[in-house]
Amino acid sequence: MSFRPHRIALSAVLTLGVASPTLAQTAPAATPAAPGPAKVDLSQLPFTITEVGTFDYPWSMAFLPDGKQLVTQKRGAMVLFDPRTGVKTVLLGTPTVVSEGQAALMDVVLAPDFAASRQIYFSFSEPGEGKETGTALATATLDEAGGALKDLKVIFRATPNMASGAHYSGRIAIAPDQRSLFFTNGERAKFDPAQDPKSTLGKVLHLNLDGTPAAGNPLAAKGFHPAIWTYGQRNLTGLAFDANDRLWQVEMGPLGGDELNLVKAGANYGWPIRSYGDHYDKRPIPDHSADDGFEKPKLYWNPSLAPSSLAYYNADLFAGWKNSLFITGLSGQALVRISLDGETATKADHWRMGMRLRNVRVGPDGALWLLEDSPKGRMLKLTPKG
Template identity: 40%
Template sequence: MRQLRIATTLALAIMPLTMVSADTYTSSQGNFRLETVASGLEYPWAIAFLPNGDRLVTERAGRLRVIRDGKLLDEPVSGVPDVAARGQGGLLDLLLHPDFETNRLLFLSYAHRNAEGMTTRVARAEYRDGALHDLRVIFEAEPRSGTSRHFAGRLAIPADGYLYVAVGDRGERDRAQDIGDDAGGVHRITIDGETPEGNPFHDEDGSKTLFTLGNRNIQGMALHPETGELWSHEHGPRGGDEVNVIEAGTNYGWPVITYGINYNGTPITDQTHKEGMAQPLHYWDPSIAPSGMAFYTGDDFPQWQGDLFVGALKMQKLVRLELDGREITGEEDLLTDLGERIRAVSMGPDGHLWLLTDDSDGKVLRVMPAK
């Protein structure tokens, strides 16, 4: 993979956003506005769009909420599994099966706690009439840990039909280089929770579901609309947030190589490159704490077609990345005046970009053309 220079030294300078009015913004590609679809959500984490027009939103505290006809329903969906809402843990990602309209299947990732500690779990269920039915756990990262950090949790189903599950290093960095440990990588399973043949470490003495390793804490995954490739981004420590393409058996280097340092300013390693370990397509230094990502495929903003949008928690903004194949050729910061931590970025079936804000009074926002 081709390494790019630090974002602040890109040939195309970062273009700051200017607020035009209270709800209208401009970028280098024109004006847009934000529409508040719902508010009053407690740290929303993920959104899914149902065929009937309803939207489902996870709240980190452990609730699955319904937005119907522009209104957040008071009653949450029943049948949600027990969730450990501690530290960075809670109810996390939500993914509909590609054939949801027929089979009603969805997947939830969440933090779970028992006497042995905490871990990342994935459950599958059928959604009918405002309730989850036949819920069962299909993945559990092992071993558990006493920490409450870096659960990852992002989910994706590419064209191969398998479920890809991101698991963080749980704040115990060396676990990400151990193929016998489920932490710090992406896992590939069937929708029933079985291990597919052909997983890269299937025949080795390690995790049979492990698909990649050396991932610190993936907080965004999205399928490229043309190639079908699975793209991701992950949190670095102090610096070194990365954008990558997820490929079988790839070691993304954490913590052996990184562009970040410890939070106290001391070095983690003196290496940014090593043979056999992938370079990121792009990295941020300083960190922006990326969360959520989506490729723009709508019609309202033709100039955005194929661009990659990434939310930022720490830097409270939306980042637009211009692409030429796998090369990131430009970067623009949006919504820097909004004052909101952006947790999720999704393309809706209506052709609009949707955002979730990470707050005790979290919002569902839709990016619309300026009036």
């Protein structure tokens, strides 16, 4: 068992100006997690930070072709937002959303044919029987003139539902060929479902655009649920393709052991049998070993970053950061850059931001956009200094 340093609580105050921003680069593994606001000097960051708007616990965002955005909020509202004017429209027609604990209205992405169909995909925590809840994937048509979502349809439901308020996951990534999508289901803090071949929990799923299992999924012939692409995962909070169509996934570990994984068809990532973290009561979990038969993470964090989202960057605006992944941290209160070289991932930059960050996206112009996890959570746009 490797030595795992304890988390160190930090307290402090954050001051953010309209054009605030570079912290010296620090090794992610040596950066302590912080449950509250951390005292940081944002003026030293290598980018300019512009506050664009505020939302009620924003969770995810999607950029529309006309310059507007869709923003999901934890408690169940979806907002049509124009960052140029600040005008917000709370859309009618959203489903009933459970929002206690980690439950939320979660991810939102545009359909490949959005320009013609106006269709979107989104995920949410759905009420079940009694105290049970589940992760659902839905489609709807955006009626911008009417300020509503229409023709809402749940196209996939995680199975089984659980009486747990944790680890819904719910991240969506449209496949590079635009003909299918990948969807994450967390193991709902119940451990064993991640290794259960019949359950979709603790898995990356591969679905057709209508929500049915995609043909040729690697484990179906072995008796697994036909939608499963990979398994043995915990709380999969980020999902992104790189320029070479490799799929990357970030997940929260237990006490330490957050992971960045390269998603390989049919692979078992070992949870809850192996982890670089420990149980919350400090009971050890065996580390990965060379002969354990599980796919190993490309990177891991001890102490925890508490990763919440993942974006791939290959734009020209930050030219030195092309072919990078960006990860946001909740308790870690950080923005992390990972440099990619084929299947090799390297921790490159770790910027302390002094706030819980829920989401990172790459905008159409190459700017980085962040959402703060707060009842008055800020939308922040990051651009190069000067």
